Amino acid sequence: MxxxxxxxxxxxxxxxxxxxxxxxxxxxxxxxxxxxxxxxxxxxxxxxxxxxxxxxxxxxxxxxxxxxxxxxxxxxxxxxxxxxxxxxxxxxxxxxxxxxxxxxxxxxxxxxxxxxxxxxxxxxxxxxxxxxxxxxxxxxxxxxxxxxxxxxxxxxxxxxxxxxxxxxxxxxxxxxxxxxxGPGNGPPADLSIDSVTAERGEDGAPKVVASVTNTGGRALDPSGTVTLSGGPGGIATEPIQGSSGSIAPGQSGQVLFTLDPALPAGPWQAAVSVASGLVNKSTTVDLTFPEQGSTTASTGESGGVPVWVWIVVVAVVVVAAAGAALAVRRRKAD
Structure with missing residues (x-):
């Protein structure tokens, strides 16, 4: 955008x-x-x-x-x-x-x-x-x-x-x-991206929230970028920056990315990168911004739709196809 x-x-x-x-x-x-x-x-x-x-x-x-x-x-x-x-x-x-x-x-x-x-x-x-x-x-x-x-x-x-x-x-x-x-170089710094959430603020602006855990032994000051691609009509965004407060070892926090209010709801593929100093972790998820509230992004390849929904859809299609074939055979028999 x-x-x-x-x-x-x-x-x-x-x-x-x-x-x-x-x-x-x-x-x-x-x-x-x-x-x-x-x-x-x-x-x-x-x-x-x-x-x-x-x-x-x-x-x-x-x-x-x-x-x-x-x-x-x-x-x-x-x-x-x-x-x-x-x-x-x-x-x-x-x-x-x-x-x-x-x-x-x-x-x-x-x-x-x-x-x-x-x-x-x-x-x-x-x-x-x-x-x-x-x-x-x-x-x-x-x-x-x-x-x-x-x-x-x-x-x-x-x-x-x-x-x-x-x-x-x-x-x-x-x-x-x-x-x-402590002795030597001290405990290493490290982090994990636990989840990525699509939200919409009270002002209607879409937001991406990356939940981060400090898995190392040093305090972190995480910041990062999110890039959305594969949106409606194939559109994509430039990298959008976000940041978090300091996170102590063993604690968790959030890196917040606020996007343009005119951004379509999706679905999108979001490439999220979070860094603190020399530590850098990335993940790619599928997400869709809700009308209100929040929804946790899926890491699958199904555009953010839960797998069980696709299973139900496939089952319905198979049953419908079988029913149609049976009806055709009965008409031919008549």
Missing amino acids: SRNRGLAAGVLAFLAFASAIVAQAPAAAQDSTPEPVGSVGIRLLEAPVSLQDDPRALAYIIDNLPPGTTITRRIEVSNSSDQEQAISLYPAAASIGDGDGGFEVAEDRTANELTTWMSVEPTDVTLAPNSAAEAVVTIAVPADAPEGEQYAVVWAQTAGAPDATGIQNVSRVGIRTYLSV
Whole structure:
């Protein structure tokens, strides 16, 4: 189709979060200060040599470290606004929720075990308008650290002056951290595509949902494409992108693809590909979009019609043919 409203699945180098409201002690009234034009950003400048081909490792801090190991990662903090910005740099806790919870960040400077191993230098920088500075993130894994994967975020935070009511606007952007502790290269990443479902949203737009399970030992950030072919009149679509939140080992999630509302119901053949880093799995299914609700796609070659329906149809045809032949013989006998 020429029009595509697929969800973007590109990997982001930073997470943008809306301003948080933090209560402060009441302050004296002051002249209002205009909001700065532009924003503060943060990005990773280096990745492990062994993960240079992994797009996730170019955006996030990802590594597997044996206990007792220390690593550093260079990051860049930038100020694209038209005002000077005072920026605080610090690590804080994160987790991966069950199901579609995705990568979840904790409030403020909440700590977890991983953040106690992390530090950022410098902890505070002041950037002139349209300037940038480097900082170094250090992760020192204790010799008695437990094996397994843990999560955190390296934050760059700005805070405005409190207003007359004592309310202060706080904004932060960050880089995700996925750290696995264990010997060697750590557990491999892997995934499976469990099912593909054709749905139709409340707005009438058709959707394809791929249910994915993390069958490996590392967290995943799945994204992918779906291409429809063999539709009514032989039409086909361009690849449509979709994405999912983070999925922890052993958990499941969904990769959602939203299609053009003008797309016919089908039947279609859907080629689905889901990837996270260097892991890539594909499947091809037959599906038809319902009028409402959802229907699970068939992996057979029957255009999405269950096999038992075809068996019944064939049986009816055979019985009808036999009946017609018997009637012809009786007429000849008469």
